[in-house]
Each structure stands twice: as C-alpha cells, then as structure tokens.
Amino acid sequence: MDLFELFTFAVFFLTLVGIYGILALGLNVQWGMTGLFNIGIAGFFAIGAYTSAILTTPGSGVHVGGFGLPMAAGLAAGVILSGVIALLIGLITLKLREDYLAIATIGIAEIIRLVLKNEEWLTNGVRGIAGIPRPFAGWFDDPTGVTNLLVVALAIVLVYAALERGRQSPWGRVMRAIREREVAVMAAGKDIVRFRLESFVLGSAIMGLGGGLYAHFFGFVSPEAFDPMYTTFLIWVMLIAGGSGNNRGALLGALAIWTIWAGTEYLTNRFAPPEFLTRAATVRMLLVGLLLEVILLIRPQGLLPESHFVARADGRRRNGTGGSSKAPPEDA
Amino acid sequence: MLLEISQLTVYGIVLGSIIALGAIGLSLLYGILRFAHFAHGDVMTVGAYLALAGVAGLGLPMWAAFGLALAGGIALAVLIDQALYRRLRRTAPVILLIASVGVALILRSLVQLVWGPDTQVYTQELQMPMRVLDIRLKPSQLQILIGTGVLVVLLHLFLTRTRTGKAMRAMADNPDLARVVGIDTEQVVIWTWVIGAGLAVAAGIFLGMDTRLQPTMGWHILLPVFAATILGGIGKPYGAIIGGMVVGVASELSTMIFPPVYKPAVAFALMVAMLLVRPTGLFGTPR
Amino acid sequence: MSLLALTGIRGGYGGADILNGVDLHVESGEIVVIVGPNGAGKSTAMKAVFGLVDVREGSLVFDGVDITRYRSDRLARLGISYVPQEKNVFASMTVHENLEMGAFIRRDDFTAQLERVYDLFPPLKEKRNTRTGALSGGQRQMVAMGRALMLEPKLLLLDEPTAGLSPAFTDLIFEKIVEINAAGVSILMVEQNAKQALGFAHRGYVLVLGANRFGDTGANLLANREVAEMFLGG
Numbered sequence: 001m002d003l004f005e006l007f008t009f010a011v012f013f014l015t016l017v018g019i020y021g022i023l024a025l026g027l028n029v030q031w032g033m034t035g036l037f038n039i040g041i042a043g044f045f046a047i048g049a050y051t052s053a054i055l056t057t058p059g060s061g062v063h064v065g066g067f068g069l070p071m072a073a074g075l076a077a078g079v080i081l082s083g084v085i086a087l088l089i090g091l092i093t094l095k096l097r098e099d100y101l102a103i104a105t106i107g108i109a110e111i112i113r114l115v116l117k118n119e120e121w122l123t124n125g126v127r128g129i130a131g132i133p134r135p136f137a138g139w140f141d142d143p144t145g146v147t148n149l150l151v152v153a154l155a156i157v158l159v160y161a162a163l164e165r166g167r168q169s170p171w172g173r174v175m176r177a178i179r180e181r182e183v184a185v186m187a188a189g190k191d192i193v194r195f196r197l198e199s200f201v202l203g204s205a206i207m208g209l210g211g212g213l214y215a216h217f218f219g220f221v222s223p224e225a226f227d228p229m230y231t232t233f234l235i236w237v238m239l240i241a242g243g244s245g246n247n248r249g250a251l252l253g254a255l256a257i258w259t260i261w262a263g264t265e266y267l268t269n270r271f272a273p274p275e276f277l278t279r280a281a282t283v284r285m286l287l288v289g290l291l292l293e294v295i296l297l298i299r300p301q302g303l304l305p306e307s308h309f310v311a312r313a314d315g316r317r318r319n320g321t322g323g324s325s326k327a328p329p330e331d332a
Numbered sequence: 333m334l335l336e337i338s339q340l341t342v343y344g345i346v347l348g349s350i351i352a353l354g355a356i357g358l359s360l361l362y363g364i365l366r367f368a369h370f371a372h373g374d375v376m377t378v379g380a381y382l383a384l385a386g387v388a389g390l391g392l393p394m395w396a397a398f399g400l401a402l403a404g405g406i407a408l409a410v411l412i413d414q415a416l417y418r419r420l421r422r423t424a425p426v427i428l429l430i431a432s433v434g435v436a437l438i439l440r441s442l443v444q445l446v447w448g449p450d451t452q453v454y455t456q457e458l459q460m461p462m463r464v465l466d467i468r469l470k471p472s473q474l475q476i477l478i479g480t481g482v483l484v485v486l487l488h489l490f491l492t493r494t495r496t497g498k499a500m501r502a503m504a505d506n507p508d509l510a511r512v513v514g515i516d517t518e519q520v521v522i523w524t525w526v527i528g529a530g531l532a533v534a535a536g537i538f539l540g541m542d543t544r545l546q547p548t549m550g551w552h553i554l555l556p557v558f559a560a561t562i563l564g565g566i567g568k569p570y571g572a573i574i575g576g577m578v579v580g581v582a583s584e585l586s587t588m589i590f591p592p593v594y595k596p597a598v599a600f601a602l603m604v605a606m607l608l609v610r611p612t613g614l615f616g617t618p619r
Numbered sequence: 620m621s622l623l624a625l626t627g628i629r630g631g632y633g634g635a636d637i638l639n640g641v642d643l644h645v646e647s648g649e650i651v652v653i654v655g656p657n658g659a660g661k662s663t664a665m666k667a668v669f670g671l672v673d674v675r676e677g678s679l680v681f682d683g684v685d686i687t688r689y690r691s692d693r694l695a696r697l698g699i700s701y702v703p704q705e706k707n708v709f710a711s712m713t714v715h716e717n718l719e720m721g722a723f724i725r726r727d728d729f730t731a732q733l734e735r736v737y738d739l740f741p742p743l744k745e746k747r748n749t750r751t752g753a754l755s756g757g758q759r760q761m762v763a764m765g766r767a768l769m770l771e772p773k774l775l776l777l778d779e780p781t782a783g784l785s786p787a788f789t790d791l792i793f794e795k796i797v798e799i800n801a802a803g804v805s806i807l808m809v810e811q812n813a814k815q816a817l818g819f820a821h822r823g824y825v826l827v828l829g830a831n832r833f834g835d836t837g838a839n840l841l842a843n844r845e846v847a848e849m850f851l852g853g
Binding site: 035037039092093098099100102103104106107108110111114117118229233236237240278279282283285286288289290292293296297300 | 367368370416419420423425426427429430431433434435437438440441442444445449548551552554555558562591593594596597600603604607608611
C-alpha cells in the first residue's frame with residue numbers, strides 16, 4: 001500500500017472513529033452523566049442521518065426530496081428532530097424507573113426501524129437514499145476524503161468543549177448528583193425530571209448530529225446501516241470500555257473498540273477463506289459481546305474511570321435491608 | 333366484519349400464548365432477580381433452534397426435540413446465570429441490564445454462526461388449516477394453544493403445590509421477608525431460571541412453529557413480551573398471561589387498520605399507555 | 620446465662636453508626652420492651668439481632684452461641700423469629716400459605732403448631748384461604764405474628780407490633796403477646812405505645828440516640844418521673 005492509499009485509509013478510519021465518538025459523547029451525556037439507559041441510540045442516529053439525507057438530496061419518483069438544502073441545514077434539522085423526538089419520549093418515560101426507559105428506547109428504535117423500512121414515500125424503503133452530498137462538494141476535489149475528517153473533527157471539538165463546560169458548570173454538578181441519587185438534590189427542590197429530560201434531549205441531539213455527519217460521509221443511507229443490534233451495542237461497548245461518565249473515555253473507547261472492530265475486519269478479509277467471510281462479521285460481533293462481559297466482570301469502570309463511577313459499579317443495593325456492605329456472612 | 337374480528341382474535345390468542353409464555357418467565361425473573369432480562373428473547377431463539385437441531389439434525393419427532401431443547405436451553409440459562417449474572421448481582425441493576433444485552437447479542441451470534449442467517453422451518457409440509465365454525469386454524473396453532481394450556485396448568489401446580497414454587501412466589505412478593513423466613517435465595521434463583529428459561533424455550537419453539545425460524549426472531553418479539561410483562565405487573569406470572577393475551581389480540585386486531593409490520597408498535601403503544609396510567613400493571617400492587 | 624445478650628453493639632447500615640454502644644439482655648421467659656424517641660435506633664437494634672444490620676463492634680450471643688455474623692436463615696434455624704414492622708406478610712399469598720412459609724425451614728410435621736396458631740388467632744382460621752393483602756391491618760398483624768410462631772421459636776422479635784392499629788386491636792395484640800409469652804416464648808419487642816407495653820413487660824430499656832439511657836423493670840420505669848416526662852407523655 002503506498003502512502004496515498006495509507007493516508008486515505010487512515011482518513012476513512014479516523015472519520016468513522018470520530019462519528020462513533022460523537023455518538024459515544026451523546027450517550028455519555030445520558031448514561032455517564034445522568035444514569036439514563038438509552039438502548040435506542042440507533043434510532044436517533046438514523047433520524048439524524050435520514051433527515052439530512054432527505055433534505056439535501058433530490059427526491060425520486062418514490063420518495064420525497066428536492067429541498068436542495070445545504071449540508072449545514074440538513075445537519076441542523078437532524079439535530080433538532082432528534083431532540084424533539086427525544087423530548088416526546090422523555091416526557092412520557094422519564095418519570096419512570098430507568099429500566100422502563102431502557103425498554104421504551106428499544107421500542108422507539110424499533111418503530112423508527114420499521115418506519116425507515118416501510119414508509120417508502122419518505123425513506124425509499126430498503127433501497128435507501130443515495131447521492132448525499134459530501135461537505136463542500138463541488139467546491140474542490142477531495143480524493144482522500146480529508147474534508148469529511150476535518151468537518152467531523154471540528155464537530156468533535158465543539159461538542160467536547162461544550163460538554164466539558166457543561167460538566168463543570170452547576171448544571172453538570174446537578175446531573176452528577178442525580179446520577180448518584182443524592183437525596184439532597186431532591187431536598188434542594190431541584191426538578192429532577194426536568195434535568196433528566198434536558199440530558200436526554202441533549203444526548204439524543206448529539207446522536208442526531210453524528211447521524212447527519214455519517215450520512216454525508218458515506219453518501220448513502222439505508223435501514224440496514226442503522227441496525228440497532230450492531231450500532232447501539234457497539235456504542236455501548238465503546239462507552240463502557242472507555243470509561244463512562246467521562247468524555248475523554250467516550251472518545252478513547254470509540255477509538256479502541258473501532259480499532260478492534262476494523263482491525264478484525266481487515267484480518268478476516270486478508271486471511272480468512274472466502275466462504276467464511278459472511279460468518280466473520282458474526283464472529284466478530286460475538287467477540288465484542290464477550291469483550292463487554294469480560295469488561296463488566298473485571299473492570300466495569302473502563303479504561304479512564306471517573307471516580308464516581310467506581311463507587312457505583314460496586315454500589316450498594318437500592319432496596320432491602322443491610323445489603324452488600326455487611327461483613328461476609330458464614331455460610332450455612 | 334365480525335368474522336374477520338373473530339378470526340383475528342383467534343390468531344391473537346395464538347400469538348398471545350407465545351408472548352405469554354415469554355412474559356411469565358420474564359416477569360418471574362424481573363420480580364425475583366430484580367432485573368430486566370434483555371436476553372430473554374434470544375433464549376427463545378436458542379430454544380427454537382435447539383428443537384430444529386433435534387428435528388432436522390437428529391431426525392427426532394417434534395415432542396422429543398421439544399424435550400431436548402428444554403434441557404439444553406435451561407442448562408444454558410443456568411450456566412450463564414452462575415457464570416456471569418451471579419457475579420454482577422451486587423452491582424447496580426443497570427449493569428446487569430447491560431450484561432444481558434451483551435448476552436442477547438452473544439446468543440444471537442452463536443445461533444447465526446451455527447445455523448446461518450437464512451430463515452428455516454421445522455417441516456416443509458404444508459399444513460391444511462382446519463375450519464372450526466368458519467374460523468381457520470392451522471393444526472400447529474391448535475398445538476400451540478394446547479401446549480400453552482398444559483404448560484400454564486403445570487406452572488400453576490408448581491407454584492401452588494410445591495415447596496419451591498411457594499418459595500418463588502414468596503420471594504417475588506417480598507424478598508426481604510423471604511430471607512427472614514429462611515428461604516435459600518440462591519436456590520430459588522436457580523429454579524427461577526429453570527422455569528423462566530423453560531417457558532422461553534417453549535415460546536420460541538411455538539413461535540418457530542407458527543412463523544419461521546431466523547436468528548433475530550426472539551429479539552423482535554422481545555418488545556411485545558416486555559409490554560405483556562409490564563401490562564400484567566412485574567413479578568405476577570398470572571398477570572403476564574393476561575398481558576400476553578391482550579398484547580397478542582390487540583396486535584392482530586390492529587392489522588385491520590395498520591399494516592402488519594407495525595404490530596410491535598401496537599404492543600409498544602399499549603406498554604407506554606400502561607406505564608403512564610398504572611405503572612405497576614393491571615395486577616401489580618401500587619407502591 | 621441470658622437467652623439473648625447484646626454487648627457494646629455499634630453499627631448501622633454501612634454509613635454512619637446508628638447504634639453507639641447498646642447493651643441489653645433477655646432472660647428466658649421474659650417480655651422485654653425497647654422504648655425511646657424516634658430515631659433512637661430501637662428498630663435498628665432489633666435488626667442487628669436478626670443479622671440485617673452492619674455490626675461493626677460488639678457481640679451478640681444467643682443461647683450460648685455467638686451469632687454476631689450470622690445470616691437470617693441461620694438464625695431462624697436456631698430458634699429466633701422476627702416480625703418486621705412493615706411489609707411483614709406475603710400480601711399476595713393466602714393466610715394459610717403465609718403460615719406455611721413461616722414453617723418453611725421445618726422438615727417435620729407442623730400441623731400441630733398450625734392448629735395452635737389458629738387457636739390463638741381465631742379470625743385467621745376463618746380467613747385461612749383469603750389473600751393476606753385483602754385483610755385489615757390488625758388481621759395482617761396477626762398473620763405476621765402467626766407466621767413467626769410457626770417456627771416454635773425460643774425468642775420472638777417484634778418490631779412495633781401495634782403500629783397503625785386501632786386501640787381495640789392494640790389491646791388484642793398485647794393480650795396475645797402475653798398469651799404467647801405464657802406458653803414459654805421469650806419476647807423482645809420495640810414499642811411506640813411505651814406506657815401500655817411497660818405495663819405488662821418484665822423489663823424495659825430506654826434507648827436514646829443509639830445508646831442505653833435507662834434499663835429497669837417495667838414497673839420501675841413507669842414509676843420513674845424522668846422516663847414518664849420524656850417518653851410516656853399522656
């Protein structure tokens with residue numbers, strides 16, 4: 001592989017790391033900072049991607065389009081729509097226990113998936129939408145795709161900076177207190193549901209941004225690309241591996257897990273006999289699943305732990321008298 | 333019109349039976365182990381495919397394959413609990429949730445590796461639907477209804493007549509008091525997995541009989557199963573049966589208005605409605 | 620040797636200590652009452668006996684056995700039965716099933732004890748197949764106590780047995796407690812109705828802020844003016 005190819009590959013790789021990093025940052029706002037368990041990441045990812053795709057491509061005979069909006073508008077619309085849908089879901093479910101929220105987010109992702117596949121007038125169904133313009137397309141030639149990388153990198157910098165500011169602000173401190181379930185937060189009269197809602201909406205909006213960037217990077221979206229089982233799960237593993245509660249951890253996790261994922265893809269493409277290639281992806285997914293379990297057993301706080309999270313990972317039981325902190329009992 | 337409603341209702345009861353079997357197990361696991369077992373759908377998948385292995389691979393009759401799948405599925409579930417979930421019992425409940433999502437993916441991947449991603453069926457024979465009072469019913473659907481009935485009766489006997497069954501109900505009702513009374517919680521946990529996984533395996537096989545087998549079959553029915561569990565009230569196995577029927581019938585009836593692909597959305601809507609109005613479910617005790 | 624002896628107990632639920640050096644003992648055949656203001660740690664002291672609280676320091680000895688680190692199910696086997704203040708029945712199960720659960724760890728035939736419990740609490744016999752959650756507060760309390768008696772315990776721990784009950788039921792429960800004691804069961808109980816309880820108890824302890832304040836016979840405590848002023852009210 002010559003230098004040019006290598007460079008192009010690195011750009012491609014890093015752009016994807018960046019996009020997943022943005023998704024992980026979004027999840028970190030929800031899970032790491034506020035303890036909300038969102039298993040519907042793929043849904044918001046898809047909303048961001050499809051919204052931008054629909055707004056920036058010409059329609060076909062089958063599906064709507066032709067709005068001819070620039071990428072920035074498409075991205076913005078994706079972000080806003082993700083946020084709005086998150087708001088609606090959140091209003092309904094955030095008063096409930098966190099496991100109910102988890103189930104609800106699966107439901108949403110599933111419904112979005114069904115809509116993407118079946119509402120052809122909107123999304124062109126399984127055929128997907130192609131021809132999504134690259135950033136600054138037509139302005140200049142870009143054989144290596146480096147403009148994408150720069151746009152994504154810029155997005156990361158902005159999002160990361162904003163989140164770090166937010167984390168250190170009073171708003172961020174309240175979020176952390178809510179996550180640790182400090183009764184004092186409630187006693188101080190803070191409206192917990194409102195904060196959780198804000199966190200949920202913000203995180204989902206960021207995921208929508210990731211989706212939009214993805215659409216303009218690949219130039220093509222289809223329902224398969226947003227398969228919840230892969231996308232959602234990978235982002236979760238990224239965040240847990242990198243270290244929840246921690247924006248740097250989110251980005252590091254994205255890099256680490258994507259490296260493993262892409263690396264194993266390269267290895268299997270290179271060395272595995274062709275008849276095994278279709279199975280290879282499944283094997284890799286299996287291994288990622290096992291990796292997650294190993295991480296949860298051995299180091300649930302991830303690579304870059306935030307001190308709070310350690311306390312939570314081996315935390316006390318929520319109900320029941322005298323839980324895990326008792327002296328080791330004698331066995332009968 | 334009335335005929336269509338009746339027909340769909342019957343289909344709904346068949347679907348509801350499958351969902352109910354899944355929901356009973358999920359409800360017990362939720363009530364006793366206090367976590368939402370997101371891998372439950374994929375246990376159903378594993379069960380269905382183990383039966384397939386029995387029928388297609390070993391040439392067993394269906395009932396024998398059923399038994400094989402039960403044994404295998406239960407053993408697998410207990411193994412996963414002892415190897416993984418047990419070590420995470422003292423952590424935050426959401427960690428268990430994440431772990432079970434991982435297990436779901438692992439199980440699904442294993443199934444896909446062994447049996448491939450294409451859809452399969454238990455038998456290539458075409459079934460002639462019977463006609464009962466103008467309502468069509470495939471023989472396999474009748475088997476599902478009877479099978480579910482038998483399993484529910486067995487479950488009822490287990491829960492009300494055996495020492496372990498009562499201990500399970502006690503633990504689902506009041507885990508602290510159960511401990512006070514001297515119930516061995518770890519033993520009850522294992523039995524819960526036996527019952528829960530066993531019913532899930534049955535549900536998976538029935539689902540395969542009623543539709544087809546493919547690696548994501550369990551995951552796609554997980555949402556309706558959760559909906560049924562929540563409708564019935566967590567930890568309430570009998571509520572789960574009712575919840576399953578409601579979700580099943582509602583999903584089928586909804587096809588009169590919506591395209592059939594949106595059946596899961598109907599289940600979801602029911603679940604959300606219940607969470608808003610009465611989060612503890614139809615039979616749950618309001619806390 | 621006392622049936623039950625707590626010595627220098629310090630502990631809590633894993634955070635700050637709630638019990639700051641509690642000493643108390645129960646002799647075989649006694650009714651001993653723990654009274655005191657809210658937050659004094661009365662329930663916590665009882666839970667400490669039953670293995671539900673982190674005991675950092677001190678010892679618990681029952682019938683000559685050091686039970687300081689014992690888990691609840693082991694204590695049940697030794698002959699201690701505990702009735703918590705709240706959520707003390709299996710609400711979704713029938714009265715009869717609740718009593719059966721009380722005898723869960725017994726491997727012998729317990730029908731005789733079952734009959735004795737029904738004789739002690741006749742209303743339960745009538746309602747043996749009713750869901751316990753559907754019963755009144757007083758009847759539920761009877762179920763809770765009956766369940767504990769199924770073990771034929773040597774020591775019965777009662778945490779505020781009359782909480783939330785009408786005066787009529789309170790009197791009834793107290794009557795039953797005396798009856799149970801007369802049959803040979805030692806009783807340690809926490810009570811809010813201090814005045815009434817000290818009236819029939821053999822001895823009592825007054826706990827304040829997780830430590831002993833007074834300890835004497837029931838009669839003496841009732842006669843003690845300081846105790847009367849601080850805790851017995853009207």
